[in-house]
Amino acid sequence: MSVGRRRIKLLGILMMVNVFIYLIVEVSKSSSQEKNGKGEVIIPKEKFWKISDPPKAYWNREQEKLNRKYNPILNMLANQTGEAYGFSNISHLNYCEPDLRVTSVVSGFDSLPDRFKDFLLYLRCRNYSLLIDQPDKCAKKPFLLLAIKSLTSHFDRRQAIRESWGKETNVGNQTVVRVFLLGQTSPEDNHPDLSDMLKFESEKHQDILMWNYRDTFFNLSLKEVLFLRWVSTSCPNAEFVFKGDDDVFVNTHHILNHLNSLSKNKAKDLFIGDVIHNAGPHRDKKLKYYIPEVVYSGVYPPYAGGGGFLYSGHLALRLYNVTDQVLLYPIDDVYTGMCLQKLGLVPEKHKGFRTFDIEEKFRNNICSYVGTPCPSAPLQNPVLLNPVGSLVLSCPRCSHSLLPGLSLRVLLLRRSPVFPPLNPTLQSTSSEETNGKPSNTLNPPLTALARGLSFPPLFVFIILVVTTGTGLKGPGPELSTPALSSTLSPVLQLLTEGALAGEAGWPISFTVEVWTRTRGPTVTLLVDLQGQDEGESTWLRP
Secondary structure: OHHHHHHHHHHHHHHHHHHHHHHHHHHHHHHHHHHOOOOOOOOOOOOOOOOOOOOOOHHHHHHHHHHHHOOHHHHHHHHHHOOOOOOOOOOOOEOOOOOOOHHHHOOOHHHOOHHHHHHHHOOOEOOOOEEEOOOOOOOOOOOEEEEEEOOOOOHHHHHHHHOOOOOOEEEOOEEEEEEEEEEEOOHHHOOOOOHHHHHHHHHHHOOEEEEEEEOOHHHHHHHHHHHHHHHHHHOOOOOEEEEEEOOOOOOHHHHHHHHHOOOHHHHHOOEEEEEEOOOOOEOOOOOOOEOOOOOOOOOOOOEEEEEEEEEEHHHHHHHHHHHHHOOOOOOHHHHHHHHHHHOOOOOEEOOOOOOOOOOHHHOOOOHHHHOOOOOOOOOOOOOOOOOOOOOEEEOOOOOOOOOOOEEEEEEOOOOOOOOOOEOOOOEOOOHHHHOOOOOOOEOHHHHHHHHOOOOOOOOOEEEEEEOOOOOOOOOHHHHHOHHHHHHHHHHHHHHHHOHHHHHHOOOOOOEEEEEEEOOEEEEEEEOOOOOOOOOOOOEOOO
């Protein structure tokens, strides 16, 4: 009996709920009809798809035409209305003759800087062929492809990258490969003819990609498109791509760690860097990134600025497919952001990327760059970017505890392979005798110490400054005693086995030069940038 009553009660509740829902729906309909007068269906007064007035800026106007070409509805409307503002019959991809019509349609064309004239005249040309190719670079599926933008004359930067963070390697079953992206440099841009040297470099290292276009700042977006084309045809199986400049420092070891920590969904459309939001074109003619109002108007989409960014190989293929729908833009980082916007993607900001250098409070801490476990070090960053030619950093006291009175400074160098290296020397001097300049006196104990640490080269220049309180007795002959060697040995062991070699996976080699200063002797460790086949150490002056 009780069971039947429960069922009746439950049915009654369900009926009441249904009646309540019905009343709410009817009241809503009645209210809507009252607001609309007779309850008629509202028809928009304006068309959802409509053709807007042409923008005044040339790039925006041409991009609007391109948008219309790839939007069948807008294209159909343009044909129906017979508007002259249709897409040009000239192909936006393959027309490589000067587009002289821009001289009449761009307001004030004759007064524009030459770089803008050249860019606009050849805006539609992308049909450039490879002069130097590496078709077998991705024969083995690479986990990480390092693509570095460079100029022909930057031999020193490329060599420095090869011997440091850009070294091709296998980590477990993951392969890291490297390519440098170049265009042609001509005498009209004040470049010497270095074709023979570049040919030799390419044959030796097998890592140069070179196209037959004019390599200028405004053509960097063209370089981006040509590289993405190469990826789609010659390296479509790359898992990830780091694309950067040849004047940055990258912690490749941390990149690999970061990539291995990603889930499949996160990695699929990965694009991280130092992302800039709500930026716009600079109007100051003195600035490198100046864009005239007649060329572009509006706000830039989010884009990754600075020396580089990291993205998935899957996204690289998608980016190439969408480049047909975006006109080239004078600033390559912005152009990539425009392509991402076409895909409906937003680049992700990552604190490991430093467009404007590392925070000032960490700038003099070597731990910030090599990832040593110092208490004062920032969080372990997947990528650290800094100018190769001017970076100075120091780590006076890490948790490893350097010897009292010793400070460590590291300077990243650039070196041209054109000039032969000097012979290694080890010098011990007195400030009274040489006024602070090195003499030719050799120091046998330090020579032996340097030769005992003969490893493959690392791209750094290391200075150990010995100040008061180390127990060493002044400059001169005292520096040749075993005390100096025993004092330096723990520090050198730290460098070879600790942060630099162990954390980043880069072996190092030293030559040692002793300088005298007013505050005490200085020991300079010059790290060889050019490894010899026989392992011979060479002395490199900055």
